[in-house]
Amino acid sequence: MIAVSGVAVIPLLLLAARSLAQSWFWPSLLPPVWSIRAWQYVFSPTAEVFPALTTSLTIALAVTLLAVTVSLPAARVLAWQEFRGKRAVIFALLLPVLTPPLAATMGVHALFLRYGLTDTLIGVALSHLISTVPYATLMLTGSFSRFDPDYEAQARTLGADGFDVWRHVTFPAIAPGLAVAASFAFLISWSQYLTTLLIGGGRILTLPLTLVAFQRGGDEAIAAALSLVFLAPAAAAAFSVARFLKEEPVGKI
Amino acid sequence: MFAGCAKTKPTAGLALTAKQFNRTGWEEIVARAKGSEVNFGMWSGDEVRNRYYQSTVAPAIKQQYGITLRFVPTGDVADIINKLLNEKGAGKTAGGTIDLVWINGENFRTAKQGGVLWGPFAESLPNIKHFAEDVRQRDFGTPIEGYESPYQRAQFVIAYDTARVSDPPRSIEKLREWIKAHPGRFTYLAPPDFTGSAFIRHILLFYLKQDLGGTAFDGKFEEQLYQRAAAATIAYLNEIKPYLWRKGETYPTSPKEADRLFANSEIDFTMSYGPSFASERIARGEYPATTRTFVFEEGTIGNYSYLAIPFNASNAAGALVVINHLMSPAHTLEQGRELGSLFPLILESLTPAERIAAEALPLGPATLPVAELARHQLPEPDTQYLERLEKDWREKVLRQ
Amino acid sequence: MPKNFNVRRWLMLSPVLAVIGVLFVGGLALAAAQSLGYFAPLGESALTFRHYAALINDREVYASLWLTLKLAAVATFISAVGGLALALGLREAARRSRVVNLLLQIPLSVPHLAMAGALITVIAPSGLLARAAYAAGLIQQPADFPALINDRYGAGIVLAYVLKEVPFIALMTLALLARLGDEYEQAARVLGASRWQRFRYVTLPLVAPAVVSASLLVFAFIFGAFEVPFILGRPFPAMLSVVAQQRYLDANLVMRPGAIALAVFSTLLTAALAWAYLRLTRALLGLERPFIL
Numbered sequence: 001m002i003a004v005s006g007v008a009v010i011p012l013l014l015l016a017a018r019s020l021a022q023s024w025f026w027p028s029l030l031p032p033v034w035s036i037r038a039w040q041y042v043f044s045p046t047a048e049v050f051p052a053l054t055t056s057l058t059i060a061l062a063v064t065l066l067a068v069t070v071s072l073p074a075a076r077v078l079a080w081q082e083f084r085g086k087r088a089v090i091f092a093l094l095l096p097v098l099t100p101p102l103a104a105t106m107g108v109h110a111l112f113l114r115y116g117l118t119d120t121l122i123g124v125a126l127s128h129l130i131s132t133v134p135y136a137t138l139m140l141t142g143s144f145s146r147f148d149p150d151y152e153a154q155a156r157t158l159g160a161d162g163f164d165v166w167r168h169v170t171f172p173a174i175a176p177g178l179a180v181a182a183s184f185a186f187l188i189s190w191s192q193y194l195t196t197l198l199i200g201g202g203r204i205l206t207l208p209l210t211l212v213a214f215q216r217g218g219d220e221a222i223a224a225a226l227s228l229v230f231l232a233p234a235a236a237a238a239f240s241v242a243r244f245l246k247e248e249p250v251g252k253i
Numbered sequence: 254m255f256a257g258c259a260k261t262k263p264t265a266g267l268a269l270t271a272k273q274f275n276r277t278g279w280e281e282i283v284a285r286a287k288g289s290e291v292n293f294g295m296w297s298g299d300e301v302r303n304r305y306y307q308s309t310v311a312p313a314i315k316q317q318y319g320i321t322l323r324f325v326p327t328g329d330v331a332d333i334i335n336k337l338l339n340e341k342g343a344g345k346t347a348g349g350t351i352d353l354v355w356i357n358g359e360n361f362r363t364a365k366q367g368g369v370l371w372g373p374f375a376e377s378l379p380n381i382k383h384f385a386e387d388v389r390q391r392d393f394g395t396p397i398e399g400y401e402s403p404y405q406r407a408q409f410v411i412a413y414d415t416a417r418v419s420d421p422p423r424s425i426e427k428l429r430e431w432i433k434a435h436p437g438r439f440t441y442l443a444p445p446d447f448t449g450s451a452f453i454r455h456i457l458l459f460y461l462k463q464d465l466g467g468t469a470f471d472g473k474f475e476e477q478l479y480q481r482a483a484a485a486t487i488a489y490l491n492e493i494k495p496y497l498w499r500k501g502e503t504y505p506t507s508p509k510e511a512d513r514l515f516a517n518s519e520i521d522f523t524m525s526y527g528p529s530f531a532s533e534r535i536a537r538g539e540y541p542a543t544t545r546t547f548v549f550e551e552g553t554i555g556n557y558s559y560l561a562i563p564f565n566a567s568n569a570a571g572a573l574v575v576i577n578h579l580m581s582p583a584h585t586l587e588q589g590r591e592l593g594s595l596f597p598l599i600l601e602s603l604t605p606a607e608r609i610a611a612e613a614l615p616l617g618p619a620t621l622p623v624a625e626l627a628r629h630q631l632p633e634p635d636t637q638y639l640e641r642l643e644k645d646w647r648e649k650v651l652r653q
Numbered sequence: 654m655p656k657n658f659n660v661r662r663w664l665m666l667s668p669v670l671a672v673i674g675v676l677f678v679g680g681l682a683l684a685a686a687q688s689l690g691y692f693a694p695l696g697e698s699a700l701t702f703r704h705y706a707a708l709i710n711d712r713e714v715y716a717s718l719w720l721t722l723k724l725a726a727v728a729t730f731i732s733a734v735g736g737l738a739l740a741l742g743l744r745e746a747a748r749r750s751r752v753v754n755l756l757l758q759i760p761l762s763v764p765h766l767a768m769a770g771a772l773i774t775v776i777a778p779s780g781l782l783a784r785a786a787y788a789a790g791l792i793q794q795p796a797d798f799p800a801l802i803n804d805r806y807g808a809g810i811v812l813a814y815v816l817k818e819v820p821f822i823a824l825m826t827l828a829l830l831a832r833l834g835d836e837y838e839q840a841a842r843v844l845g846a847s848r849w850q851r852f853r854y855v856t857l858p859l860v861a862p863a864v865v866s867a868s869l870l871v872f873a874f875i876f877g878a879f880e881v882p883f884i885l886g887r888p889f890p891a892m893l894s895v896v897a898q899q900r901y902l903d904a905n906l907v908m909r910p911g912a913i914a915l916a917v918f919s920t921l922l923t924a925a926l927a928w929a930y931l932r933l934t935r936a937l938l939g940l941e942r943p944f945i946l
Contacts (some may be wrong), residue, residue, distance in 0.1 A: 076665065092677075103916035106912075198901075234764060
């Protein structure tokens with residue numbers, strides 16, 4: 001238990017220390033000089049961090065909303081109905097989950113070039129659906145299948161209309177699964193690097209792209225500060241659905 | 254950011270052709286560009302420089318010309334060229350998202366051959382007179398023909414920590430002996446990293462000159478000459494390989510990684526094309542204060558970087574005005590003071606006051622005097638040497 | 654149209670099918686076309702397998718493929734065993750307190766890029782572990798510390814994934830255990846089964862679906878992953894997606910169809926491996942539907 005918390009929390013503390021340290025050379029175990037320079041840069045209006053943060057959030061929220069909206073009806077059908085072609089649909093959902101997204105992204109790149117969707121927020125958000133929709137659908141299918149459709153039928157016999165049934169019966173039952181699927185979709189989109197680089201052409205600058213630029217060329221304190229900024233919303237998304245955690249793990253693989 | 258992401262509509266008068274530009278007076282171009290927006294694609298890995306461009310250069314341009322300068326940061330300018338080639342393939346010949354790109358060498362050649370540059374324009378800019386003739390003619394051996402304007406000057410230097418190395422190896426031969434005498438303490442960035450590629454090119458130049466004997470090397474690509482010199486270069490690099498950091502099993506792949514290794518005493522040298530890079534890092538507390546730089550006795554490669562306009566720029570007029578401003582004595586002097594950049598203009602072209610200011614530009618603690626750098630400057634060989642050597646390095650050094 | 658064709662059902666499925674059909678299947682098809690001689694920017698317009706033939710003669714591809722398979726398999730195996738052990742070890746604690754789940758959640762929500770960055774600070778030859786070793790007098794200089802990043806065994810890459818995937822597999826397993834309860838194990842105990850017998854014949858078959866499906870997801874993910882090997886790997890050999898990305902974005906456009914061919918190949922290979930894995934686990938464990946997602 002202590003080991004688990006150690007492994008979980010120590011990297012965060014290290015990143016925090018690194019972001020505040022200056023001239024922390026071998027072999028000193030503790031930084032000789034503390035400085036908030038990196039954080040000043042991250043929060044300065046001239047740095048590209050704030051716009052990158054807004055871009056990342058916009059894309060991730062849009063992707064989450066789209067992925068969940070698209071997945072809900074399908075998950076309902078897949079969980080409750082047996083029909084010809086169901087196996088094929090499940091197979092189609094599993095393929096993007098079980099294979100690397102790179103090839104499809106390259107094809108999408110060519111497709112989007114033709115329709116002027118490269119280098120745009122919309123294009124990047126659409127490309128993130130490749131990896132989010134299958135996960136969201138599969139997870140929501142799990143939630144629906146643990147909920148007995150008979151409850152809906154009973155509610156209807158008691159006179160509830162379609163919307164009432166959804167609001168008072170189905171939604172509360174699948175809400176935990178919904179929250180988990182949504183945060184999952186958010187995290188996948190939020191952490192996306194390669195897809196954003198290819199489709200956004202370096203023009204749509206999300207936080208992961210900024211972070212890599214600093215990890216490869218910039219300075220270490222800023223890269224550490226950016227890492228913390230990068231993982232904060234991800235952790236927040238995970239914790240905000242923490243009360244449903246008994247059901248499903250939240251978080252990208 | 255968001256405004257920049259929207260499709261930029263080509264505004265009449267801004268997206269002019271090079272022919273129209275050459276027929277139009279400069280005042281007219283400046284007037285047309287007023288109130289427009291210029292998207293500037295540049296490498297974004299340097300925090301200090303980013304901040305300078307965003308907080309000083311952009312406001313100055315806004316105030317002086319009424320042009321909004323936006324930055325399109327990229328980890329690698331080749332990505333922008335790629336994007337342009339793609340757009341050309343897809344027939345997107347107008348309304349491009351980038352108006353101005355900071356470029357040189359290989360990327361320039363690819364872009365020029367791919368026909369994705371706008372021009373010729375450089376020789377018609379008022380401030381071109383401040384740059385030396387050879388700089389205006391060729392970029393890594395590629396004829397410029399007005400498709401890019403000279404901007405900044407760079408020269409390769411090597412940094413070392415005087416606390417660790419008292420007498421650095423100042424020639425290619427001495428370097429080989431030093432590496433063998435100090436196993437594990439030297440490495441270079443893996444090409445195609447810009448700096449790593451330049452390092453191996455120095456070895457190539459050394460053997461090229463040796464091969465030519467007394468004959469002067471004109472920088473042009475010659476297959477036979479290359480093959481002989483490349484064989485010797487590969488042999489040199491493989492000879493030092495077992496004595497490199499981590500026995501040459503891996504190489505740092507980004508400047509940041511090399512910085513970390515140097516600062517933490519894993520290696521004793523780093524390199525850069527920016528003569529003031531070590532001074533900057535000392536100031537940021539990233540390098541020990543005892544760091545200094547040196548150049549090889551044989552000389553080190555110096556080059557210029559340039560500014561070019563993409564073929565489908567939405568705002569060529571604005572880009573021209575921005576380029577001309579960046580080439581001005583006022584801007585280059587200020588950049589020298591703010592960033593310690595090497596002064597790129599010919600002193601003779603300046604007014605007496607500008608000249609005094611240029612000579613008084615401060616040097617950082619680790620920066621070599623301009624005159625010493627100039628004495629040791631080698632020209633960039635043809636870009637074909639670079640491409641061939643990078644490929645050979647990958648096949649014959651890295652994969653061995 | 655079949656007699657029992659249900660319009661409403663397919664209408665509800667259509668948004669998902671559209672996304673997958675256009676973006677994934679369409680993208681893959683377009684990628685395949687570009688790798689088979691229809692790469693418009695280079696003026697290619699006739700069917701050719703030469704980009705695939707070139708892969709067969711490419712030493713870098715073999716080295717890269719071998720490395721990718723090896724690292725993905727090793728990291729997955731360690732994560733599966735570690736995740737299972739962690740889940741079983743924390744089962745009681747997890748039942749009593751939600752904190753366990755929360756803690757396991759943290760590494761899961763750390764993006765790979767941040768994880769790689771944090772790891773460098775710790776395990777680099779001049780990192781904190783090495784500095785502690787120096788302070789303890791165990792080593793004299795960074796080079797004495799074992800190479801754990803950019804190393805020939807891919808230790809840094811494996812470690813980065815293990816740190817993230819062990820909690821993932823543990824959480825999947827714990828979720829399944831929580832749903833199943835412990836009636837079966839209680840029954841086995843009453844019937845006199847030993848600790849080992851209870852684990853081998855009751856618990857393991859119960860959690861197998863979670864471990865099998867989670868490890869398959871993990872393997873597929875690592876096989877195609879980019880960020881961690883990009884930062885913690887060596888320039889040669891590099892993992893498949895790093896090689897494909899570098900060739901795709903090479904300044905020389907001629908490289909691009911080959912890069913796409915490599916990506917398509919890697920997709921087909923992973924699909925085949927996933928299928929084989931599912932067949933194998935079905936044969937060994939008798940699992941019918943391993944997916945609990």
